[in-house]
Amino acid sequence: MKFVSGLTCHLCGATYPAQALWVCSECLGPLEVTYDYAAIKKVISRSAIESRPRSLWRYLELLPVESPKTGFNSGFTPLVKAERLAHELGLSELYLKDDSVNHPTFSYKDRVVAIAATRAVELGFQVFGCASTGNLANSVSAHAARLGLPCYVFIPNDLEPNKILGSAIYGPHVVAVEGNYDDVNRLCTQIADRYGWGFANINLRSYYAEGAKTMGFEVAEQLGWRFPDHLVSPVAGGTLLPRIFKGLREFRDVGLVEGTLPRIHAAQPTGSAPVIRALESGAEFPDPVKPNTIAKSLAIGNPADGFQVIKVVKETGGSGAMVTDDEILDAIQLLARTEGIFTEPAGGTTIAATQALIKRGVIRSNESVVICITGNGYKSAEVMRDRVAAPTQIGRSLADFDRVIGSRLKVPA
Ligand SMILES: *Cc1c(COP(=O)(O)O)cnc(C)c1O
Numbered sequence: 001m002k003f004v005s006g007l008t009c010h011l012c013g014a015t016y017p018a019q020a021l022w023v024c025s026e027c028l029g030p031l032e033v034t035y036d037y038a039a040i041k042k043v044i045s046r047s048a049i050e051s052r053p054r055s056l057w058r059y060l061e062l063l064p065v066e067s068p069k070t071g072f073n074s075g076f077t078p079l080v081k082a083e084r085l086a087h088e089l090g091l092s093e094l095y096l097k098d099d100s101v102n103h104p105t106f107s108y109k110d111r112v113v114a115i116a117a118t119r120a121v122e123l124g125f126q127v128f129g130c131a132s133t134g135n136l137a138n139s140v141s142a143h144a145a146r147l148g149l150p151c152y153v154f155i156p157n158d159l160e161p162n163k164i165l166g167s168a169i170y171g172p173h174v175v176a177v178e179g180n181y182d183d184v185n186r187l188c189t190q191i192a193d194r195y196g197w198g199f200a201n202i203n204l205r206s207y208y209a210e211g212a213k214t215m216g217f218e219v220a221e222q223l224g225w226r227f228p229d230h231l232v233s234p235v236a237g238g239t240l241l242p243r244i245f246k247g248l249r250e251f252r253d254v255g256l257v258e259g260t261l262p263r264i265h266a267a268q269p270t271g272s273a274p275v276i277r278a279l280e281s282g283a284e285f286p287d288p289v290k291p292n293t294i295a296k297s298l299a300i301g302n303p304a305d306g307f308q309v310i311k312v313v314k315e316t317g318g319s320g321a322m323v324t325d326d327e328i329l330d331a332i333q334l335l336a337r338t339e340g341i342f343t344e345p346a347g348g349t350t351i352a353a354t355q356a357l358i359k360r361g362v363i364r365s366n367e368s369v370v371i372c373i374t375g376n377g378y379k380s381a382e383v384m385r386d387r388v389a390a391p392t393q394i395g396r397s398l399a400d401f402d403r404v405i406g407s408r409l410k411v412p413a
């Protein structure tokens with residue numbers, strides 16, 4: 001916390017100490033962590049960062065915690081140069097930021113929870129929890145187990161079975177609420193208030209959001225300390241996209257990277273696309289929608305940080321694309337077939353949105369592109385059930401193999 005100057009209201013600029021605060025008492029705007037960038041600039045360097053452990057804790061000067069406490073190596077996931085997928089999409093330089101292998105629970109949420117859980121301990125919360133569409137609950141549950149904190153995770157009651165199991169295994173109280181994510185979130189706000197529990201994405205949200213910046217830090221570092229031309233991010237509650245931007249901007253402000261920031265594009269499923277609809281209509285704030293999509297991780301109809309997403313997309317010259325559930329499934333398959341990465345529908349959404357942006361001429365073939373892959377396909381594998389071929393059934397002898405498969409092959413002489 002050496003370099004944290006406090007919390008600042010995103011709307012009116014009022015300032016607060018870095019405590020368990022999340023909304024401005026003047027105007028109810030969201031509070032953002034601010035830093036003394038001049039002081040950071042004096043002490044930070046590429047070589048110092050490169051010499052540190054391969055996790056998000058390597059960016060400690062720009063994170064709002066006293067010290068790492070989780071014991072997990074979250075972050076520093078691969079930035080994959082995707083040559084086969086690039087070829088299919090007609091691009092020359094494509095990278096995938098692969099959080100499907102994030103630690104410990106295989107989604108981008110391990111970044112935000114690393115920071116929120118650490119801060120929950122530092123601020124003395126006795127119970128840790130969240131309102132979740134699935135992945136957040138997995139990560140909060142794992143972190144609570146590791147830290148020995150009592151844990152309550154709240155989810156909508158229509159989640160994929162494996163996402164529920166992926167929380168329950170760590171032993172939290174899993175509470176399935178009759179309603180959608182937006183109902184869950186409203187209830188949790190009231191519980192946080194009444195019981196004084198630390199909710200990662202509610203009263204710890206200012207800190208939680210800072211974890212998402214590390215995706216931006218890593219992209220710039222892993223590209224060799226430079227920015228891409230384009231970055232495509234999924235949008236649910238709207239934490240990730242503006243924080244990738246904040247991370248990239250901070251790297252420029254403290255002198256680690258020079259150059260033009262990328263155009264940042266938002267991707268949402270058509271069945272839950274309040275931000276894309278606002279971008280298309282020119283509205284500053286998204287109108288809430290009722291989500292209906294297989295992309296459950298992105299099924300948030302009333303995104304808390306929607307207006308920040310819209311602002312950043314416009315400021316960077318970015319754009320938005322919404323894609324149908326069918327396009328999402330096609331894209332999951334395309335990614336698996338070309339790059340050997342199995343993502344969940346959120347990742348299919350960013351791939352399909354990139355295809356749409358290429359088609360519209362927003363992204364051109366000679367420009368560099370980073371696509372965020374934020375979750376792992378094994379958690380929601382059932383969405384692909386009708387898309388994959390059944391195994392070829394054969395008997396146990398070589399003759400069986402020869403008859404069914406070998407007869408169609410050329411046998412070497
Ligand atoms: C939560 C989540 C997102 C995006 O979330 P934001 O709330 O917009 O930060 C994207 N992909 C996956 C897999 C997620 O779990």
Ligand SMILES: [Zn+2]
Nearest residue numbers: 009012024027
């Ligand atoms: Zn304010």
